[in-house]
Amino acid sequence: MEKPILRKAASAPKRNSDGARPEFAHWLETTNEITRGFLAAASIPGLINMAGGLPAAETFPAGEVAEIAKRVVTEFPAETLGYGPIDGLPAFRDELARRFSTPSLRLSRANVLVTTSGMQGLDLVGKIFLERGDLVAGQFPTYLGAIDAWRPREPEYRRLMFNAEAFDPVAGLAGAQFAYTVPNFSNPSGKLVSLEMRKALVAAAQQTGTWLVEDDPYGSLYYDDKPLPRLLDLAATDPANGVYDGPVIYLGTLSKEIAPGLRVGWVIAAPDVIEAMTIAKQGSDLCTSGVTQHIALATMQDGIIERSRPAILALYRERRDALCAAMAEHLSEWFEWEVPVGGMFVWAVSRNPELDTDRLSEVALQAGVTVSPSSVFDPELEYRRAIRVNFTLNSPERLEEGVRRLAQVMRTL
């Protein structure tokens, strides 16, 4: 659910020169500036982009989507081309409820909101829960898109360091409006949240009342093992009592399973959260496109997601292995990392605590390679010791060349 970081850092906009025009809202001054220089650089010939979180375009089932697009507009002209319900097409909501239900998790249409991308789910979470100064407890480091989405609401952040020995989930969640986590291959760290920690987080949410936002764009990208249970599954309320009403707010997307260009995502949550988010969505875009919703529904009904998955996993597994092999050969002098068992990223932490990866990123850009500096994943923009390296977009050969260029840069720093 992420655009290349290159476009991230337009800084606070300038005021008009006459000075008489009203100021922009204050939050615009707080956007991260570190990658500003990347903006102009996207056109550098031969640049190897390992900064973004982009899927490989060759995985898009374009031929099938093209046929589906024609079919659904022809079959459902009023539903695809007219205004639809704010909360989504009923048939699509039902399909999502069905797909995520289990014997112990009973979901109905009332648990499902269709969103215009996973990012809109984050925007709506911010709109319904956050006022200036409210507390977000965020898995650290934190997906920069979530920070972007919530910036206009001006929250405060508490860092949740799941891997710290002293981490106490109840203390971590208490007093926050919600806790935020990407449990599957966290963006940016690529790490899995363990089953024990998942259970502890759900228990802490139930104890403290704090909502638990589970952002899961990478949940299908397990390359080596079987998927762990979702927080949503672990928070299932007794189905005998009716539909799901637990503390987990689950955000899903088609961006990694079919194609990001559809901009179709969904939220699964307690009915009163869905109702509040529906009010917020009404003032955000009224409804998600009927064209893209019907395409998304058809890709599910036609089994395209399941048919496409093995090839996607094989492609990305090969690329992960190629990146990690190249890094082991060229970068282990300066960085350490764990080989991720899924997702799209390797998170590499500098052995030298003094390395400033903001600076590294700028120099690397001049050398024809981009990676994401860790500061953009810190709501306070302070943590500068790590880089996030994407492996899904580029071929093994280009990944290796990108790593070589990084090593070249490290020698000069």
Added chain:
Amino acid sequence: MEKPILRKAASAPKRNSDGARPEFAHWLETTNEITRGFLAAASIPGLINMAGGLPAAETFPAGEVAEIAKRVVTEFPAETLGYGPIDGLPAFRDELARRFSTPSLRLSRANVLVTTSGMQGLDLVGKIFLERGDLVAGQFPTYLGAIDAWRPREPEYRRLMFNAEAFDPVAGLAGAQFAYTVPNFSNPSGKLVSLEMRKALVAAAQQTGTWLVEDDPYGSLYYDDKPLPRLLDLAATDPANGVYDGPVIYLGTLSKEIAPGLRVGWVIAAPDVIEAMTIAKQGSDLCTSGVTQHIALATMQDGIIERSRPAILALYRERRDALCAAMAEHLSEWFEWEVPVGGMFVWAVSRNPELDTDRLSEVALQAGVTVSPSSVFDPELEYRRAIRVNFTLNSPERLEEGVRRLAQVMRTL
């Protein structure tokens, strides 16, 4: 750019019964409750919906859009299905700049932002300009979707009564972050803002510095006369000085010209406004769907908008005339109104200042017809003397039957 008002009024969501969960953001408590009863009523058999602002589905060029959809996904798989630039596909932005440029208005790509519906344009305006308590100067009565979009930002409102004798544009705009107007067939009043007032508003914006938001979903729906110049045109800066950098922020949409289900709109504004809105859009949905953007671009390049327009105008002109004839026959005892020269609505004001149109709407619903009560177009929810009646969705026969039902209700009040 509007869904039926029926779905408008989900009131502030209930809290979870355990009481321990954090509260929703305060603004959710301020949503209008008057049409809450409509929610359950959308399924009333035979209900005549004259409340919403819906285009007639028979105007959608479904066959052409279906072919285009297949073609663009096939031709541009990476651009339609991948992530795109936050601010929109360059070719689409260029096409929009070209379409809105005139000899005296020089627009470039830097003046254009693609949005996911016109409503998103309003949401982004709120995000970049409004903090709690900031002042919006809004044409009164005011489009309810704009009020919805800005509610999470918690602004204050100043009513601009363009038709009041004492109205002073400079005093009206001074001190506001922006002024908001729908100059063509204002939603809800259906009125045109006169050429003189347009010039006065632009002059006042230039004098005070206050931005001027021109929301123009109905600009192509002139049934009797030639269109008046846009505020954007009137604010054109000297082309010799470069691209447009004036105070007008223009919001457009394809919803009335092609189909709302695409959810494609645009903003035309000074480059620094576009830059700020792009930052806000990044955290809202990252980018608009490449599928729907490419469909929208193709409908422009193929001339579908221009080819479709005469039939749309003829259909809506006939419906306007049918509604106004029926109202003249059945409702003139209780209401007065002007026949609108364009747009989608008749705004009827009660002769009796004591009539409560909130109450009228509720009773009318029971009688099988919906209209929009004026309170929803008042940021303070106070003005209850008028109704907004849509004429684009229903056939002449159904419009007449709807008016008969309204008259029946008036006799019982």
